[in-house]
Amino acid sequence: MGVDGLVRTDYCGNIRTSDIDNEVTLFGWVQNWRDHGGVIFIDLKDREGIVQIVFDPSVNEKNHKQASKLRSQYCIGIKGRVRHRPEGTVNPNLKTGEVEVVVDELKVFSQSDILPFPVEEYVNVNEEIRLKYRYLDLRKPRMQKNIITRYKGAFAVRKYLDSQGFIDIETPILTKSTPEGARDFLVPSRLSQGKFYALPQSPQLFKQLLMVSGFDRYYQITKCFRDEDLRADRQPEFTQIDLEMSFVAEDDVMAVTEGIIESIFKETLGIDVKPPFKRIKYQEAMDRFGSDKPDMRFSLELKNLTDIAKTADFKVFNSVANSGGLVYGLNATGCINFSRKEIDDLTNLVAIYGAKGLAWIKVKENELQSPIVKFFGREQMDSILKALNAKPGDLLFFVADKPKVVYDALGALRLEIAKRLKLTDKNEYNFVWVTDFPLFEWSDEENRFEAMHHPFTSPIAEDLEYLESDPAKVRARAYDITLNGVEIGGGSIRIHRSDVQERMFRALNIKDEEAKAKFGFLIEALKFGAPPHGGIALGLDRIMTLILKEESIRDVIAFPKTQKGVCMLTDAPNDVDVKQLNELSLKVLKKKTEK
RNA sequence: GGAGCCGUAGUUCAGUUGGUUAGAACGCUGGCCUGUCACGCCAGAGGUCGCGAGUUCGAGUCUCGUCGGCUCCGCCA
Numbered sequence: 001m002g003v004d005g006l007v008r009t010d011y012c013g014n015i016r017t018s019d020i021d022n023e024v025t026l027f028g029w030v031q032n033w034r035d036h037g038g039v040i041f042i043d044l045k046d047r048e049g050i051v052q053i054v055f056d057p058s059v060n061e062k063n064h065k066q067a068s069k070l071r072s073q074y075c076i077g078i079k080g081r082v083r084h085r086p087e088g089t090v091n092p093n094l095k096t097g098e099v100e101v102v103v104d105e106l107k108v109f110s111q112s113d114i115l116p117f118p119v120e121e122y123v124n125v126n127e128e129i130r131l132k133y134r135y136l137d138l139r140k141p142r143m144q145k146n147i148i149t150r151y152k153g154a155f156a157v158r159k160y161l162d163s164q165g166f167i168d169i170e171t172p173i174l175t176k177s178t179p180e181g182a183r184d185f186l187v188p189s190r191l192s193q194g195k196f197y198a199l200p201q202s203p204q205l206f207k208q209l210l211m212v213s214g215f216d217r218y219y220q221i222t223k224c225f226r227d228e229d230l231r232a233d234r235q236p237e238f239t240q241i242d243l244e245m246s247f248v249a250e251d252d253v254m255a256v257t258e259g260i261i262e263s264i265f266k267e268t269l270g271i272d273v274k275p276p277f278k279r280i281k282y283q284e285a286m287d288r289f290g291s292d293k294p295d296m297r298f299s300l301e302l303k304n305l306t307d308i309a310k311t312a313d314f315k316v317f318n319s320v321a322n323s324g325g326l327v328y329g330l331n332a333t334g335c336i337n338f339s340r341k342e343i344d345d346l347t348n349l350v351a352i353y354g355a356k357g358l359a360w361i362k363v364k365e366n367e368l369q370s371p372i373v374k375f376f377g378r379e380q381m382d383s384i385l386k387a388l389n390a391k392p393g394d395l396l397f398f399v400a401d402k403p404k405v406v407y408d409a410l411g412a413l414r415l416e417i418a419k420r421l422k423l424t425d426k427n428e429y430n431f432v433w434v435t436d437f438p439l440f441e442w443s444d445e446e447n448r449f450e451a452m453h454h455p456f457t458s459p460i461a462e463d464l465e466y467l468e469s470d471p472a473k474v475r476a477r478a479y480d481i482t483l484n485g486v487e488i489g490g491g492s493i494r495i496h497r498s499d500v501q502e503r504m505f506r507a508l509n510i511k512d513e514e515a516k517a518k519f520g521f522l523i524e525a526l527k528f529g530a531p532p533h534g535g536i537a538l539g540l541d542r543i544m545t546l547i548l549k550e551e552s553i554r555d556v557i558a559f560p561k562t563q564k565g566v567c568m569l570t571d572a573p574n575d576v577d578v579k580q581l582n583e584l585s586l587k588v589l590k591k592k593t594e595k
Numbered sequence: 596g597g598a599g600c601c602g603u604a605g606u607u608c609a610g611u612u613g614g615u616u617a618g619a620a621c622g623c624u625g626g627c628c629u630g631u632c633a634c635g636c637c638a639g640a641g642g643u644c645g646c647g648a649g650u651u652c653g654a655g656u657c658u659c660g661u662c663g664g665c666u667c668c669g670c671c672a
Contacts, residue, residue, distance in 0.1 A: 038629025052632070072622085089630055097632090114623060117606050122633070123621080125606065128664045181672030201672080228671040352598080352668055408668095441672095454672040508672095552665095563665065 003027070004107050006077045013049020015096045019082040024101060026051065027109075029139065030074045031119075033067075040067045041100075044078070047144055051096040052085075053078055053103050063106050073112035073119060073139070079105040127554070131568035134559055146556050149268050150544045154221055156267035157241050157260055157540075164256060166219040166243060171206035173199060173223070178518055180455060180508075182226040185236070188584040199225035199237075202537055204454065205522055207244040208494055211533040212525045219243040221540065230563045232552045233486070233542055237561075241489075244535030250479055253491055253534050254433060257481060260538065261431065268547050277431035277481070285434050290328070290411025292437070295485025297430045298423035300414050302328045303387050309400065314375035316357070320400040327400040330410050331388040332417045335395035336362050349416055350399060350409035358413075359398040363390045372398075415485065424484070426549050432482045439463075439476040440507070448509040453478040455504055456522070457492040458534075464500070467507050477534070488543050491536025498526035 001007050002025075009025045028046040040055040055067035070076065080103040091097035116133050117125040121140055130137040137143055158168070177184045177198035184198035200206075202224050210218045220242045227236060241260065245253060258275035265271045278296070285294045288301045309317035309327035317327050332338070338346075347358040361370035363385070373381065388396055399409045418424055439459050440449035449471045451457065459467060463474040477493035495501045501523055505515035516523065544556040554560035561567050581587060 032632070032634095034631045034634050036629050036631065036634075037627065039631080040629090041631055041634085043632070050632095054630090056629080058629085086630065089632090091632060094632080114605065118622065120621095120633075123607065126602090126664075128602095129606085131664095178672090183670085204672090226671060229669085231671085232666070234671070348599095354668090451672050457672090562663090564663085566663095568664095 011048035012044050012046045012051040015051045025079045027077045030070050052100040054100050075110040077107045078103045134569050146548050153264045153268045156263040160263040161219045166217040171203040175200050185225045185227045193585045211246045212530045216246045239540040241538040246531040246533045279433040281436040286407050290407040293482040293487045298418050302410050305329050317400050326403050326406045328406050329388050330397045332395040334393050336393045353408035354405040355399050355409035361396040363394045365392045434480045437476045437478045439474040440471045456494050458495045489538035493534035496530045496532045498523045
């Protein structure tokens with residue numbers, strides 16, 4: 001038991017006045033040391049926190065001498081006696097600040113090289129070097145807290161789902177490539193030369209098959225893989241809380257999801273989030289917030305001015321409004337003092353989303369200041385001001401363009417203005433369900449309709465008749481859950497009839513043979529008594545990022561990858577031996593970057 | 596595929612209009628110190644200014660390229 005005759009009795013961070021006079025054995029890392037020539041203080045740290053240990057030459061000279069050699073991040077074990085700190089030396093900043101441990105026995109397990117960066121919370125270190133030495137970065141209390149809280153959240157999910165009769169079932173990691181949707185990570189097969197597995201983008205098809213098998217309620221907290229570009233909230237491998245239920249409708253899945261969220265927040269933050277969460281239909285979310293993941297912690301709503309714009313003399317507006325485009329306005333309440341430069345910055349912001357310009361009006365007490373006001377008649381301008389509820393001191397913005405550009409640009413502008421006005425409270429958790437998504441989305445690139453959610457999503461029954469005649473009109477039985485403007489999950493009621501599934505593939509312009517080759521096993525399975533079913537997948541990483549108030553998903557993942565998908569720690573991905581390639585009948589062609 | 600920001604000591608940063616030997620703090624090494632807690636005091640070591648070209652009498656500073664990190668657009672059923 002133990003190490004070198006030492007058996008741990010406590011974690012450093014847990015020593016309290018109740019332990020006074022007890023003999024304790026502690027293991028940990030030297031966080032800091034203060035050598036006064038005589039007495040030496042060491043802050044000994046483990047995952048639970050820090051406790052001060054004391055070496056006194058008058059108590060044990062040999063230990064004291066050895067302790068003078070201790071340096072930052074040495075790994076040691078000690079046996080000693082807990083005592084109250086002398087009067088006037090209590091440290092109220094430490095949970096263990098009333099006590100200290102007088103050391104009787106010291107074992108040095110590992111010395112430490114000079115650190116590549118200070119393992120101290122108060123030093124902001126470049127993320128590149130943090131990731132290279134991630135194991136040291138993870139020693140910091142903030143990262144320990146993040147990883148441990150993540151565990152608590154995941155465990156809360158398991159407890160809750162177990163209590164609701166869900167069964168955790170593993171699904172394959174080596175599976176079939178289905179090029180619909182995200183790009184797959186491919187794994188070459190040695191036994192079937194020239195063929196490839198794909199890593200799952202989600203367990204979607206397998207969990208549907210599990211419903212056909214009668215498991216009724218399935219869940220899994222599992223890795224998913226998507227070979228797409230990374231972002232602050234996107235990693236190539238990420239963790240989903242994935243679940244599926246039979247004999248249910250939207251409300252059932254949403255209720256379970258709310259139960260999960262409630263459990264996570266209770267077990268991690270101790271907060272009651274109080275379901276049911278509010279719901280908004282997709283079209284309304286776009287119309288009011290310019291986003292299908294609206295941050296509803298603040299209002300700053302968009303206003304549709306297209307009808308007014310149709311009759312305006314301002315060509316930029318009326319030509320767009322009369323040719324299928326939209327003209328929307330946004331009242332940046334009280335922002336009249338925005339400088340020319342600030343407005344230019346915001347113009348650059350909307351340009352990212354394709355907006356060709358950003359019209360504005362400053363509403364003063366007795367006049368309007370604006371480059372565009374001269375193009376409007378008195379009545380038109382009055383109706384615009386009225387629509388935007390403009391008051392003196394307000395700054396009004398307008399974008400006229402294709403619907404997607406208008407929504408994206410003003411949606412982003414809305415968020416930026418909220419940020420500048422500090423309208424968002426990180427301690428508020430504002431959950432919103434977004435429902436009634438369109439089933440399809442037109443793809444200019446593919447020149448066909450694509451599934452907005454995925455091709456297994458059930459259409460709303462009353463829209464089923466338009467599946468062939470007017471796909472754009474068909475709504476999906478899909479729902480996303482958002483938190484503070486972040487999509488944290490999405491799901492749907494699935495198609496459980498093979499004939500409907502086949503119609504769906506046809507609507508997506510996927511030929512029968514192709515559908516059979518790619519998804520034949522699903523279509524077939526749906527022919528053997530498939531129950532009505534639906535489910536959802538929640539992004540654990542994103543949820544934890546919000547709970548922990550981090551900016552990046554990387555800070556809640558133990559070993560994340562950089563923006564280029566590189567693991568700074570291991571250097572993956574790396575070159576492999578020609579022998580390995582030969583076994584797979586693979587040959588690397590000239591790399592794209594080499595000319 | 597595209598846009599922007601960044602790269603100077605182990606770390607975090609400063610470095611003026613292009614001008615002598617590139618600085619500070621922390622850390623590190625040595626010494627002193629018996630109640631500190633981001634201890635204190637003294638001394639010291641530590642730099643190919645990411646890399647490569649170019650402009651210039653002279654480049655950390657300007658230009659171009661390149662590598663790497665970050666943010667965003669596209670992409671992410």
